Amino acid sequence: MRALLFDRPAPDAGATRVADLESPLPGHGEVAIDVRAAGVNFIDVMARRGDPGYATEWPFVPGLEVAGTVRALGAGVDGPAIGTPVAAFTGSGGLAEVAVVRADLVAVIPEGLSFEQAAAAPGTLTTAALLLNRLQPGESVLVHSAAGGVGQALASLARLRGAGLLLGTVGGASRVQAAEKAGYDAALIRGDGLVEAVRERTGGRGVDLILDPQGTEWIDTDLELVAPGGRIVLFGNASGTPLAPLALGPLFGGNASVGGFSIRGYSAKAPHLVAAALTDVLGKLAQGALTVDPTVVDGLDRAAEAQQALADGRGNGKYVVRL
Ligand SMILES: NC(=O)c1ccc[n+]([C@@H]2O[C@H](COP(=O)([O-])OP(=O)(O)OC[C@H]3O[C@@H](n4cnc5c(N)ncnc54)[C@H](OP(=O)(O)O)[C@@H]3O)[C@@H](O)[C@H]2O)c1
Numbered sequence: 001m002r003a004l005l006f007d008r009p010a011p012d013a014g015a016t017r018v019a020d021l022e023s024p025l026p027g028h029g030e031v032a033i034d035v036r037a038a039g040v041n042f043i044d045v046m047a048r049r050g051d052p053g054y055a056t057e058w059p060f061v062p063g064l065e066v067a068g069t070v071r072a073l074g075a076g077v078d079g080p081a082i083g084t085p086v087a088a089f090t091g092s093g094g095l096a097e098v099a100v101v102r103a104d105l106v107a108v109i110p111e112g113l114s115f116e117q118a119a120a121a122p123g124t125l126t127t128a129a130l131l132l133n134r135l136q137p138g139e140s141v142l143v144h145s146a147a148g149g150v151g152q153a154l155a156s157l158a159r160l161r162g163a164g165l166l167l168g169t170v171g172g173a174s175r176v177q178a179a180e181k182a183g184y185d186a187a188l189i190r191g192d193g194l195v196e197a198v199r200e201r202t203g204g205r206g207v208d209l210i211l212d213p214q215g216t217e218w219i220d221t222d223l224e225l226v227a228p229g230g231r232i233v234l235f236g237n238a239s240g241t242p243l244a245p246l247a248l249g250p251l252f253g254g255n256a257s258v259g260g261f262s263i264r265g266y267s268a269k270a271p272h273l274v275a276a277a278l279t280d281v282l283g284k285l286a287q288g289a290l291t292v293d294p295t296v297v298d299g300l301d302r303a304a305e306a307q308q309a310l311a312d313g314r315g316n317g318k319y320v321v322r323l
Pocket of ligand 1: 175
């Protein structure tokens with residue numbers, strides 16, 4: 001099979017190639033999938049540059065999420081039947097013609113959905129759905145990096161969950177429009193003036209739920225912006241800068257909570273939650289309650305270009321590779 005391969009950690013696509021590898025076979029409790037479309041994610045970029053905890057070995061086949069058809073079932077697995085269209089959270093190895101995944105992370109694709117749409121569900125939309133389990137209806141939300149794949153997914157799903165005011169932040173003016181189009185009430189540029197802008201829009205109260213994929217770079221600002229009793233959820237570290245220790249003092253005075261999130265953690269320890277959220281978002285996509293409009297890149301040979309667009313901050317939403 002052909003697969004995208006990172007030979008070693010690299011700051012760019014210099015050690016990325018498409019290689020011919022032996023097709024993996026499903027082990028006990030696993031399913032092999034003939035991949036028809038695979039999501040490109042910022043997590044690929046983090047693995048490529050060698051951020052700790054992302055690439056599990058070198059060479060490394062990236063790929064967090066796939067859609068395709070069931071190719072083979074491992075021992076102890078009795079479905080879905082071979083040939084069934086499915087989507088699955090792979091964690092890694094998805095950017096390949098064949099991916100092997102735990103059977104409990106596979107969901108059947110409902111009729112009417114394309115493989116390209118379905119490939120945006122297991123990692124991107126499911127991450128957004130699981131993050132929003134921490135939202136109560138009517139609460140205000142602030143999402144950093146609002147124009148990215150997960151950022152845009154959070155906007156559409158937050159509306160479905162009954163979010164109140166929905167604020168996004170972006171790193172530069174070029175991403176404001178994409179964030180607003182995704183459904184944010186306002187997209188604010190991170191930097192001087194952010195605290196005042198958020199306070200103004202929340203009547204001075206602050207925001208109930210802050211979703212932050214920027215490591216600890218903005219945590220002090222988050223603590224200034226969180227409403228009494230509010231939550232900050234850290235779910236990424238896009239810059240790869242070492243994480244700073246958390247200053248606990250402001251948590252007391254602010255009556256604030258800081259939590260973490262990892263879909264890989266959920267997939268390892270609570271796969272039923274990932275599968276349930278994936279089934280739910282696929283159903284909402286099929287019903288038209290939720291939409292996703294990925295930029296489709298044709299062929300594994302072009303996957304490295306898409307990853308580079310994300311690495312350069314040129315991405316404005318979700319990218320999917322069609323195999
Ligand atoms: N915890 C989990 O389980 C989980 C699962 C999926 C994704 N994530 C995280 O969610 C974030 C978004 O992922 P995605 O796949 O949606 O990526 P994406 O579409 O590429 O969006 C990433 C965003 O991060 C910002 N960014 C890009 N390069 C950066 C850099 N070098 N330093 C700081 N910020 C940078 C940009 O937003 P700005 O406008 O802010 O600059 C960009 O829009 C990533 O940090 C990813 O690791 C976490």
